[in-house]
Amino acid sequence: MTLTRELSEFGINTTLAHISDAAWESARILLLDALGCALAGWQADGCKDVIEQMQYWGGRAESSLFVLGDKLPMPNAAFANSVLVHAQDLDDVHIPGILHISSIVVPSMLAAAESGNVSGREALLGLILGVEIAARIEIPGRSFRRGEGFLPTSLAGSFGGVMTAARMLGLTAEQCSEAMGINYAQLSGNRQALYDSTLSKRMQPAFAARSAIWSTVLAQRSLTGARYALEGNAGYYKLYLDMPEPPSAQELTKPNDQWEIQRVSYKHFASCGAIHHCQDAAEQLYREEKIDPTQIQNIAVFGMPAGGIVSRPFEIGKNPQVDAQFSVAWAVAHTLLRGPATMSDYRSENVVADKQVIALAKQVTYIDRPENLPAQVELPRDYMPSMINWHGIVVTMKDGRKHTRCCAPAVTFAPGNLTWDQAVTKFKQNAEYSQICNPSEAQQIINHVQSLDQADDVSSLMSSLCLQPSLV
Numbered sequence: 001m002t003l004t005r006e007l008s009e010f011g012i013n014t015t016l017a018h019i020s021d022a023a024w025e026s027a028r029i030l031l032l033d034a035l036g037c038a039l040a041g042w043q044a045d046g047c048k049d050v051i052e053q054m055q056y057w058g059g060r061a062e063s064s065l066f067v068l069g070d071k072l073p074m075p076n077a078a079f080a081n082s083v084l085v086h087a088q089d090l091d092d093v094h095i096p097g098i099l100h101i102s103s104i105v106v107p108s109m110l111a112a113a114e115s116g117n118v119s120g121r122e123a124l125l126g127l128i129l130g131v132e133i134a135a136r137i138e139i140p141g142r143s144f145r146r147g148e149g150f151l152p153t154s155l156a157g158s159f160g161g162v163m164t165a166a167r168m169l170g171l172t173a174e175q176c177s178e179a180m181g182i183n184y185a186q187l188s189g190n191r192q193a194l195y196d197s198t199l200s201k202r203m204q205p206a207f208a209a210r211s212a213i214w215s216t217v218l219a220q221r222s223l224t225g226a227r228y229a230l231e232g233n234a235g236y237y238k239l240y241l242d243m244p245e246p247p248s249a250q251e252l253t254k255p256n257d258q259w260e261i262q263r264v265s266y267k268h269f270a271s272c273g274a275i276h277h278c279q280d281a282a283e284q285l286y287r288e289e290k291i292d293p294t295q296i297q298n299i300a301v302f303g304m305p306a307g308g309i310v311s312r313p314f315e316i317g318k319n320p321q322v323d324a325q326f327s328v329a330w331a332v333a334h335t336l337l338r339g340p341a342t343m344s345d346y347r348s349e350n351v352v353a354d355k356q357v358i359a360l361a362k363q364v365t366y367i368d369r370p371e372n373l374p375a376q377v378e379l380p381r382d383y384m385p386s387m388i389n390w391h392g393i394v395v396t397m398k399d400g401r402k403h404t405r406c407c408a409p410a411v412t413f414a415p416g417n418l419t420w421d422q423a424v425t426k427f428k429q430n431a432e433y434s435q436i437c438n439p440s441e442a443q444q445i446i447n448h449v450q451s452l453d454q455a456d457d458v459s460s461l462m463s464s465l466c467l468q469p470s471l472v
Contacts, residue, residue: 006253008177012167027124028452037091042435067084090267092267096135096381105127108161110458112165112169130160133162134161140251146241160212175219181227183215195309282335285393285405295397299333300366312327316352338354367394370394373392
């Protein structure tokens, strides 16, 4: 059998009984976190424009838009909802695969589950399997990426979206395999939008979610796709990656001690994950030393070279929010001056208005790692070796004193770093920030997610997400 067929057999034949209690809990956390990020996304640039366009196109009433409750064709609802999830850059990351996976599988699942009329437990299983397939495809090939240009989230993540939708719509393993082949014909995703600080960066997972729905429905109608989509001469592992030999079916479907959804990590800042470690280090210093910003002589960042995606000189462009979200200099400067950055701090108008932070960010320099840092932490399974290297800051004061703080990526993004209670706290913060979800409504959504495994379908959850009747 082909690799997509092997993965399809694996996913379609997995039953509820195969799933551990820990994986069910992780699925609820993933879902709640994504929905909270979507509520926060209501305030992000570009999101309402996307929703307005989907409403303008209209179409068959199949799946609900978050917040408004309008029903649109499945692919369009999945697209708009995905943009909301990813817009604030506060969504999850699966570190072994470097995947923002919830922004694909959650919108795909909810859009398809409404049409497929599946139980809440089956819906959660769709999330578990979507994450699983995306991770299993990407982990073996991550060392063979052709530079940093391609975006793994949109590439491998889209196959996960296919699996999620296929489970919701009742596809056979053969149909699911065809859907993966059709999906491969639409595969896309690159980092240029990120390099250029544009709003299309937050749409890329949405294109993958939309393609996953398209592919699944077309396969259900007996259309066929590339059978060797992964291992063929023009398949994923040779075209988008540069693997001498593709992984074997045994490697892709072997049993693991955990489901991949249990290893998803979650963000606590609305910024690029590559910045979080230095933000954590700056927060340590801010809380421990109460530094007088006027007495700072120099701020040096270590753990990343100058000129990278997040370590370019800080400049305000057309999208100030995105400029700040992808600038370690801005993040460190803001933390030392104001404390940890909130979503409100990342709003474009607030980024532009804070001239002190901008001025301090422009003074940040980059150095090699200093000596005498703590011993390296333990490397979690499948994490890249670089994840245990220390990232941090050295702040030199005008009186000559130096303050060094550091944090390792493997600590910041430890596998499964969010408990249910922490997820609830983060969700409530996002709901409050959205300005469209009061505490009572937020609690109702939390309750529906927590009890989704006992629900007959996802209709009550989707109804609880209908918070206002119009964009105004």
